[in-house]
Amino acid sequence: MILTVTLNTALDITYRVRSLRPHASHRVSDVLERPGGKGLNVARVLAALGHEVTAAGFAGGATGRTVRDRLTDTPRVRDALTPVAGPTRRTIAVVDELTGDTTQLNEPGPQVTPAEWAAFQERYAELLDGASAVALCGSLPPGVPVGAYAGLIRAARTVGVPVLLDTSGEALRRGVAARPDIVKPNAGELAELTGSHDPARATEDARRRGARAVVASLGAEGLLAVTPQGRWHAAPPARVHGNPAGAGDSAVAGLLSGLVERLPWPDRLARAVALSAATVRAPAAGEFDRGTYEQLAGRVPVTFSRVA
Amino acid sequence: MILTVTLNTALDITYRVRSLRPHASHRVSDVLERPGGKGLNVARVLAALGHEVTAAGFAGGATGRTVRDRLTDTPRVRDALTPVAGPTRRTIAVVDELTGDTTQLNEPGPQVTPAEWAAFQERYAELLDGASAVALCGSLPPGVPVGAYAGLIRAARTVGVPVLLDTSGEALRRGVAARPDIVKPNAGELAELTGSHDPARATEDARRRGARAVVASLGAEGLLAVTPQGRWHAAPPARVHGNPAGAGDSAVAGLLSGLVERLPWPDRLARAVALSAATVRAPAAGEFDRGTYEQLAGRVPVTFSRVA
Numbered sequence: 001m002i003l004t005v006t007l008n009t010a011l012d013i014t015y016r017v018r019s020l021r022p023h024a025s026h027r028v029s030d031v032l033e034r035p036g037g038k039g040l041n042v043a044r045v046l047a048a049l050g051h052e053v054t055a056a057g058f059a060g061g062a063t064g065r066t067v068r069d070r071l072t073d074t075p076r077v078r079d080a081l082t083p084v085a086g087p088t089r090r091t092i093a094v095v096d097e098l099t100g101d102t103t104q105l106n107e108p109g110p111q112v113t114p115a116e117w118a119a120f121q122e123r124y125a126e127l128l129d130g131a132s133a134v135a136l137c138g139s140l141p142p143g144v145p146v147g148a149y150a151g152l153i154r155a156a157r158t159v160g161v162p163v164l165l166d167t168s169g170e171a172l173r174r175g176v177a178a179r180p181d182i183v184k185p186n187a188g189e190l191a192e193l194t195g196s197h198d199p200a201r202a203t204e205d206a207r208r209r210g211a212r213a214v215v216a217s218l219g220a221e222g223l224l225a226v227t228p229q230g231r232w233h234a235a236p237p238a239r240v241h242g243n244p245a246g247a248g249d250s251a252v253a254g255l256l257s258g259l260v261e262r263l264p265w266p267d268r269l270a271r272a273v274a275l276s277a278a279t280v281r282a283p284a285a286g287e288f289d290r291g292t293y294e295q296l297a298g299r300v301p302v303t304f305s306r307v308a
Numbered sequence: 309m310i311l312t313v314t315l316n317t318a319l320d321i322t323y324r325v326r327s328l329r330p331h332a333s334h335r336v337s338d339v340l341e342r343p344g345g346k347g348l349n350v351a352r353v354l355a356a357l358g359h360e361v362t363a364a365g366f367a368g369g370a371t372g373r374t375v376r377d378r379l380t381d382t383p384r385v386r387d388a389l390t391p392v393a394g395p396t397r398r399t400i401a402v403v404d405e406l407t408g409d410t411t412q413l414n415e416p417g418p419q420v421t422p423a424e425w426a427a428f429q430e431r432y433a434e435l436l437d438g439a440s441a442v443a444l445c446g447s448l449p450p451g452v453p454v455g456a457y458a459g460l461i462r463a464a465r466t467v468g469v470p471v472l473l474d475t476s477g478e479a480l481r482r483g484v485a486a487r488p489d490i491v492k493p494n495a496g497e498l499a500e501l502t503g504s505h506d507p508a509r510a511t512e513d514a515r516r517r518g519a520r521a522v523v524a525s526l527g528a529e530g531l532l533a534v535t536p537q538g539r540w541h542a543a544p545p546a547r548v549h550g551n552p553a554g555a556g557d558s559a560v561a562g563l564l565s566g567l568v569e570r571l572p573w574p575d576r577l578a579r580a581v582a583l584s585a586a587t588v589r590a591p592a593a594g595e596f597d598r599g600t601y602e603q604l605a606g607r608v609p610v611t612f613s614r615v616a
Binding site for chain 1: 323325328329331332333340371373377402404410412413414415416440509
C-alpha cells in the first residue's frame with residue numbers, strides 16, 4: 001500500500017463560461033466536481049496504475065463530505081481522512097470556452113485545531129505500518145505548524161518507509177532539512193528554495209540541503225533529477241499541448257510507483273514524464289489520457305551525466 | 309403563514325479577493341455562504357419582520373443539504389422544500405476588495421424530472437391551505453415547464469390566496485396572463501415584457517396584460533406602482549450607497565407583509581422602499597440594516613396620481 005498525505009484537501013470545481021469579464025454576470029454552462037489537493041490527485045493516478053492507495057489528510061464540512069463520497073467511488077483508494085470541524089476548501093477553475101484560459105479562485109482551507117493535528121499524527125503513525133512509500137503533498141491548512149512535513153518525514157524514516165515531499169515555501173525548506181528520499185519541486189519552488197534560477201545548480205543545492213534525490217519538474221522541458229548516481233534529464237519526445245494542471249501530481253505518482261516497483265531511475269523518470277504528458281492531454285487534474293501514456297511510455301529519452 | 313416558492317434555490321457564496329484578474333490565480337481571503345434564490349431571500353426578510361414563513365421549492369445534493377441546514381437555523385422559517393435528485397446550484401459573487409465591484413458566476417440549477425415537478429405541485433396545493441399570501445420568485449430550473457408560474461397562480465386564485473410574482477422573460481409573460489395580484493418586475497424585466505423603456509407606459513401595459521397591480525423597482529428611483537386606484541411613486545428621501553443585491557427581494561417582502569397586514573398602498577410602498585434601501589446598506593442579499601430601515605420607514609415620500 002502507498003500512503004498519500006493531503007493536509008489541505010479540496011473540492012475542485014471547474015466552471016465553463018464563454019469568456020470571464022470582471023464585474024459582469026456569467027451563466028456557467030458546465031460544472032465539474034472532483035476531490036482535489038495534490039495528494040488526492042496523486043492517489044487517483046497511483047490507483048489507475050494498479051496500486052493500492054490509502055489517502056490520509058483532513059476533511060470537514062459539507063465539502064469534505066462530498067470529497068469523501070467521491071473517494072468511496074474510486075477503486076483501490078481507501079479513505080483514511082481525519083475529520084475536522086472546519087469545512088474543506090473549494091477551488092474554482094473558471095475556463096474560458098473561447099480560449100481555454102483559466103482563472104483560479106482558491107479558498108484558504110479550514111482552521112485545524114491542535115487536537116485535530118494530534119489526531120492526524122496518531123493516525124499517520126498507524127498507517128505507516130504497512131506502507132511501502134509515502135507521498136506528502138501540497139500546502140498546509142491554517143493551524144498546521146510550518147514544520148509539519150519535517151516531523152512526518154522523520155516519523156517515516158524512523159520506521160524505514162521511503163518518503164517523497166512535494167510542497168513549497170517554508171514547509172519545503174523545513175521538510176528538505178528532515179532528509180526525505182525524494183523532493184519534487186517545480187521551477188518556481190526550486191528557485192524560491194535555493195535562490196538560484198539555474199535548474200542544474202539549484203537541484204544540486206536542494207540535494208545538499210538534505211534530500212536524497214531531487215526531481216525538478218520544468219514544464220515542457222521535462223524532469224531534471226539529481227540522485228546519488230548523478231544527474232538525469234528526461235523530456236517528452238515532442239511538445240504536448242493542453243491543460244498543465246495536475247501534471248506535477250502525475251509525475252509524483254510516476255516516481256513513487258517506480259520506487260515501489262524498484263525500477264531503476266531512468267525508468268522511473270520516463271514513466272513520470274509520460275504520465276505528466278498524458279495528464280496535460282486529459283481534461284482534469286488527477287486524470288491522464290491512457291492512450292498518450294502508453295504511446296509515450298517507452299519513447300521518453302533519458303540522458304545521464306555524472307555530477308562534477 | 310406566508311408561503312414563498314423558490315423553484316431554483318441556490319447556495320449563495322461570496323468571495324473576497326484583492327482584485328479579480330482574468331487568467332490569474334487568486335487567494336480568496338473571506339468566504340460567506342447563505343441560502344439563496346430570490347424566494348429564500350424574501351422568506352428571510354419576512355421572518356425578520358416577524359412573519360411566520362413556509363419556504364417551498366426544490367433542494368438536492370450536497371449544496372441542497374447545506375441550504376436546508378441553514379434554513380433550519382432561521383427562526384420563523386419552516387423548510388417545506390421538495391427533494392430533487394440533481395444538486396441545488398451555487399452562485400458565486402467575487403467581490404474586489406479595492407473597489408467593491410462584483411463578478412457573478414451562476415450555475416444553471418438541477419434538471420427537475422416530471423415526477424419531481426408533480427411532487428412539488430402536490431405539496432404546493434397542500435401548503436396553500438393555511439397561507440395568507442404566496443410569493444413566486446426567481447428563475448425556473450431546467451425541466452420545469454415555462455408555464456409553471458401561470459399554473460401556480462391559477463391554483464392560488466382558485467382557493468382565494470393572493471399571489472405576488474417576481475420573475476423574468478417568458479415565465480413572467482405567461483405568469484402575468486394568469487392574473488396575479490401583484491407583479492414586481494425591475495426596469496429591465498418590464499422593458500423585456502412590454503417592449504417599452506418608458507416605465508409609466510410599461511407599467512400600464514403590464515397591468516393590461518393581466519396583473520391586478522404592477523410594482524416596478526427602478527433602482528435609485530424607487531418604486532413605481534399601478535394599482536386599481538391609480539399610479540403611485542415612492543422613493544428614498546436621499547440616495548443610498550451600497551450593494552444592490554437583494555434589494556428587489558426586500559421590496560417583495562415589504563409589499564407582501566403590507567398586503568397581509570392590510571396596510572393601504574402608500575404604507576406598503578413606503579415599507580418596501582425603506583426595506584430596499586436598508587438592504588443596499590447591508591453586506592449580503594436577504595439581510596437588511598435594521599437601523600436604516602427604522603430611520604427611513606416613516607420618511608419615504610409617496611406621490612399619487614390618477615391614471616389618465
